[in-house]
Amino acid sequence: MHCLLLVGVAVLCLTLPYVHAQPLPDSLPTTVLKTECRDRYFYIWGDKTFFGSLQWQLEAINYTGSIDIMRGPRAAQCGYTLTTDLYGNLEIRISFLGCWVNNTKDIQFDISVQIRVYRGMQSVAYIMDLTCSANRTWDVREIICEENYMEVSVLRLAEDDRIKVQLTAPATRISQTYRVEFLKNLTTILAEDAIKRGYDVNVTLTRVVFRAPYNTPESQVLQVGDYHLDAVLSKMLQKQTLRSLIIDTTIACPSDPPVFQDLALSWVSPALLGPLVTDNVKPCSFAMGINGILLFKNDSEANNYIFDDNIACNVSSIVNVTVPIGAPGGYSESDVVNNTYVTTYRINLLLQRRWLGEFGDDQTTHTQYKPVVTPAIKQRPIFTDYTIKKDRYFNVSLGNFYSDVNLKSFCRPPYSTATGLHRHTDLLHQKLQQYPGLLSDCALLFLPSRQTFLGGIKRRYRLYVTYVMSLVPKEKVFTYSDVVECILEDVVPPTYNGSCGSDSLVLDMKRGNLDMYWLPYIRNLPLTNQLITSQNYLVQNTDAAFHLEVPYPSVGLVYEVTTLSAFLVRLDFTLRDNQTLKVESSYSVRCSFSPQSVCLSNGSMIAFVNGSVTKPKIDARRTHLKDPTCKPLEATETLALFSFSAYTCGTIQKFDSNYLIYENEVMYDQVVLFPNQPIISRDSNYRLTMRCRYPIKDTQWLSAQKEAAPVMMGLGLPSVTKVLRRRARTHMAELRIAKDDAYTSFYHLGDFPVSVQQADSLYLQADVPSTILVSLLQDCWATTFPNHDGHSRWNLVVDGCAANGGADTLSTTIYLSPDYSARLHVKLNGEVNGQVYIHCRVSLCDPKRTDGCFQTCDKTTERVFGKRAISEFSEVVSAGPVKVGSKNEVGYQHLETKSWSTWSWVLSIGLGVIAALTVGAVCLAVRLYIH
Template sequence: MMYLILLTGVTLLCLGAPCLAQVRSFPPGVLRTECRARLFWIWVDKTYIGSSPWQLEALNDTGFADVMQTNRAAQCGYTITRDVYSNVEIRISFLGCWVKNKNDNQFDVKLQFRVNQGGRIGLFPVSMSCTPSETWDVREIVCEENYMEVSVTRIIPTVILNILSLSGTVGGISQRWQVWFNNSLGAIPAKEAISRGYGVNATVTRVLLRAPYNTPESQVVEVGNFHLDVVPSNMLYSQTLLRIIVDTTIACPRDPPVFTASALSWLSPVVLSPLISGEVTDKTFAMGINGIIQNSTLIEEYKYILNHNFTTVDVTIPFGAPGGFVESDILNNSYVTTYSIHLILQRNWLGINEDDSTTHTSYKPVVAPMIVQMAVFLDHTSKENRYFNVSLGNFYSDVNLKSFIIHKLPLTLDRLPLRQMTTMTSINPNNTYVFYLTVPFSDPLVDQRYLGGLKRRYRLYVTYVLTLVTKNKDFTYTDVVECVIEDVVPPIINSYCAGDRLIIDLTRGNMDYYWLPYLRELPLTNALITSQNITVRNSEAALYIEVPYTSVGLVYEVVKLAGSLVRLDFTLRNNQTLETEISHSFNCPLPTRTLLCLANGTMIVVVDSSVTKPVFNAQKAHLRDPNCTPQEATNERALFNFAAYTCGTTRRFDGDYLVYENEVTFDRQVLLPGQPIISRDSSYRLTVRCRYPIRDTLWLGGQYKSGAIEQRLAVTQAKVLRRRARTHVAELKIAKDENFTAFYQNGDFPVSVQPTDVLYFQADVQTPEPITALKDCWATTFPGQDGITRWDLIVDGCDAETETFSTEVQTSPDWSSRFKVKIHDAPTSQLFIHCKVLICDATSQGQSCPKTCNQTELLMDKSAAPLSTEVVSAGPIQIRAHHNGVVYQNVAEKTPSWTWMLSLGLAVISALTVGAIFLTVRLFTK
């Protein structure tokens, strides 16, 4: 038991003793020491100690270690801090604890750093010896970070020097010394003041008082608009026949610096009135950085400011000035900096007596608040050089240029010369950096827009990608510059008619290479050229286009028997915005053809009785619906102009085509019944047929018969091409259920529904990145999107509800747009659904097409316009008659069975009679 107690005691003893520590030396370059003014200065490199726990210990002659921590360090004149680069910095007053003083002319100190490095204790001893570079002033006051100190020269007879000469520890001061704090305490012994946390000492020539900040005896005194920390005190020495009183009042400025956007200002009063009992003369001021007083040449060179007037001393330092340290960071894609600097302000003044001189030194470490450095983007573009020249600054040396993004295309620095772009870096007088970029107007990444007349606007969208080297963080800055120049050579458009073709002959300028040719609303693509038999010859100097009269995109302004007037609308549109830059329209007269099937669902038919044998009166011809008579007619010719879903037109499906068919009929007139059947009119029937492909194409055809003569019209072909985005293909699908788990395929059309069913629609894009938003949706009875009769389903993104239909726009978990349509009162037996869809980019900074009613036009700003707008269609949808197999009968009066049998027999007899009469008339006609 005694053995365990002994072992435990030895262990506890060694924990606090050097027996467990190893004495080591700092590696070369880690430790720096220097004597400055009245201070020992010590630096230890931050990378060596790192985050290891450590403490500073002062050693006396016997090797006793006094740990210098917060309160003890302030009492003893030790300041443990960090310099602007975060290295350990220690400042020790020459009059501090455990400093060996040789007649106030030489000062020696022994220290050791106790460092815990991974559980191993290292002792790093440091010894310094300093001699003051200047003689002591009568009164010297130091305002350090953690304490205030005053030392005053004492004039004492030689006979008592041995009594008053005290060195060594603070606790060794003679009890004849007392401290009077000018308050209710009265005079207290020096040792009692030491117990209160003060440093009190008397050396061979000086009396010392050191006070931590915010002691109970301290006061805050206002001097004008400023505040001072003041400890009013005197030190008294009493002995028989001898009494010495030394004024040891201390006053230190306490107001924090004032920060502006570009500098910090440390302001304090010119006269520290608690320290002055009378008038002062010869006031001088000096400023220093990091413990070194600066001369006027350096102050001017570094753009420091040291000014004073009757009331205020102003020390102003521009942010980033030499002597300070700028620490940078990236927050929310912004470049932010924190500027830190250690300032010194030294005052010297004389009292009324020449030997009443005071040196007052204040140390002020300043760390400015974090500042967002607003990048300075400047446009130096010269129109004459036809180059964009832009710059971005002003950054400190820890920022490097990494790359660019120009009009959404990333460009590394090594790729710039390949595009005749250049970059360079320049340094401002304040040591900040500016990054320049030049881009030729002719580069395809430069946006060009025709402004009318001879003006063209060049616009550069540029993003700087920069990196913070010290922390390996990237950030960006985006801006736009533009330049307007009168350098446009517009194209020259000539147009003329040649037979059955309309011709555009365009002489190129210098802008139309960036424009797309359109025939009305259709882009002149290879698919349109091939399908419509359009002739195109394209060269660097000219564009030649021949458009047949049957092509889509033509407008039949006048359709008469004498001839038709056809208009071609030709436009050149911006290849990015699709806005019309130049438009040109012209008309050509053409003979009216036998059959025309227009893309909007209009059928135009001309019948000519002069080619039949015998002839008939064309004025009396009609369509299947006898009420549909000619729009214009003579005895020999008749013109019919009607919508394909009217006048008794029938519809049927033939593979992927929807066929509309009607007949032009001339009925022979017969005499009254009972009289001989005599007629001068021949029998005539002309079958006209238009074939519309369900998707994309429209086939036209016609056929007529006249007696024994049959003539087939030439079948012509015209394609109606849906305008599509260049990189996305949209489609409108019909779902089989409300969960959108299955959709109708091509072979399922026409889709057959009941008059009160609910239909479910989904607009898709065949690439995963973009998303869609519904702009408008409507229903027609014809595949054409611009049918004469239409019913609105969605208007400007909002649900539409009428007596016929009601619509509900639904949200989708993916990129699709969905809506459902409830049929209330079906207006027709066949429907086609069309939607205008906005296609937007889901990858643009988290922004997308809105899906809120009335906001489909409010996408974002100029950088967030839709990638494209498409019109998509689905159908046909056939609506069945609502009988459900139920036979309706009058319950109150049931009809006998013999009644309907008699009616059926009479109907059969009547049909046979009519057939016989019809056959007889035909025989006589022939």
């Protein structure tokens, strides 16, 4: 039983490829393969949509039915050129004088070839029988310079000899009487030995054929003026009865590359090729062609080709073929290099020379094929702003691109839901984008962080756009980012009114159309829920108006003038830009209040003494602090005012639990009768204690700009107030990317960039060094740039709540780890592609001191100016880069390229062999054990 099971496994391994392989058709549609007769060669064309993803090889069928595989050096030796056309389709050219061509009197040519296609272990041969006739009379000498070989054929019989052998069958093998002499090293070898060296030597009914691949040992580079030729200098020798036949089979082909300019390419070569001509050359002619077909002069002019066919017949003349880059007849192709859009231009040129020798009847035709590919030309897309202020919408375009460039996505701020993405395409150029988004709606509602108040009634709207383009069918992606701005005079500034209550300063503001996106400050303190609650501020906030009452005394007030009669107190209210914190609007309210003792936020203390309320009354002018030299700043008989620093005038410091207490006393000097005697005085003792309490932990990071405040004691009567204090930064949050949803292992610095696929997930965790603090995610976003304020931005978390934009954007989930570290699960959906960075603004919160650490995302919760109360500490941390990619499609392959299907067969066969050996070994062991 076990043996049968193992045999089944072995059979499954061997048959595995058959499960996935799709059968190949027995015959091909007429649109897949096309054949044609052109000048001196057979032409075969194959559609890339069929052949591009398969392995294939070309096989010539010889006279006995055997197969000769044409590839590499063998194809060059036999006159076969295997290439592709400008668009990537299969293209095969076979010389009429090539191997295995049935030549009938140098007039009719027949050949049988087959293209064998492989898919896995399947193979199908598609046979083609081709017949062509010479479309013109053969010249005495004809030379062809192909992509992979040079060929010359020369007339070997005089006119009367042709008549005698007119009915003779063509030669199929080169005669032993033929030898080849190479002039480079003055060696003469048998024709059969030349064939063994990679040359092809053959004779037809009327012609001698010599073919040489490029860069053979006997070839050489010759210089003619400023130009170069690839040449093989050779002769064909034949011994005959009473005579010897010597035929010049020298071949020469211009080898200089084209010259590329900004807008055109030029192929320049000598008009006459030195090794092939003598000084006495009769009139010559020149013609250019495209893709193997000669052009008439009017065709060249219509396509803006520059070609002068009126050239002098001498060795100093040159022939110049100039083609504008992008001209018809060629193919422009796009590519991406380091996220830069580049283009190349391909064209297959043809140049034909014809001339007569000195005897007037030895005409030569010289034909050269020249595939040309320009270097990659860097293209900067043209970004155009068509925005018209009165239309009040952005209108932009990006161009120009070739037809193989498609728009993959158009990135704008992820909170924008505006529609209106228009696309315009023509044959070769694309004006790809117009993005209208109403400035009055889109800018205010969708782009709050992209507006800049310029003062007065002007504001600037700024739209950050990123085009994500893809190449077809290469599936390469590149991006282009730009900014479009529009300045409008449409700002309605807020208006203010201030008043004084009995014990408060009152500010009323009528809203404009921009202040909803500014942050309110009292002096340098953000007006947060925490500040409002702790200082008993009264705030009423609507879409139309804002009302604020600040009680006296409290944090945030400025004491301009302090006198015995009154304190002049100022409330400074400002609105600041939510990105730069620049003050955009301000207003101050001034009120006068009765004096009282106050602890100021700058560490100063103000003590007020009223001697008329004591029994008996005291003379306030005789009061002082613990340091007797600290006298009143101002005093009358009944009132005294002291103003001093908490570190002077004998002030002592005490620690009480979590508070630092500054304490001083106001003392009264008694009048005594006899200083050196026991005290005799009518004055009673007077002592007024002044205490200010500051929390010891009331320290803050410089970047936080959110404060907890101290408690003030004045004249022994408690009054709640707070001050702003800062300290140097000692802690740092960190954003890490986990390798899985268990968060047990994280990527380190050397692991980046981390590669993921679309539809994968990212798992992030915000860590802090303290175990008593909770990390919270205020805002998180993804950008295509390392900077957290990059142009291309996807929101993940907004104001502490997950920002899920739908199936075509990033979706997120927020939760806490068991140790209260904030975690973020990001699902990569839709259009995100390329390299991204994740940024988060992380807040720290002490759950023992704050009730607001664990806030919900209830949309009905009241918020000041539309913002959630920020925790005690916040900073921006980043992680990345993360490379998001998609699966690549299978590319085109030739037979020499090993595809995965081949390796799958090798692997499967290997597994099958191993399984079979294992089966044999196990079965043998079982039998031995039984016996």
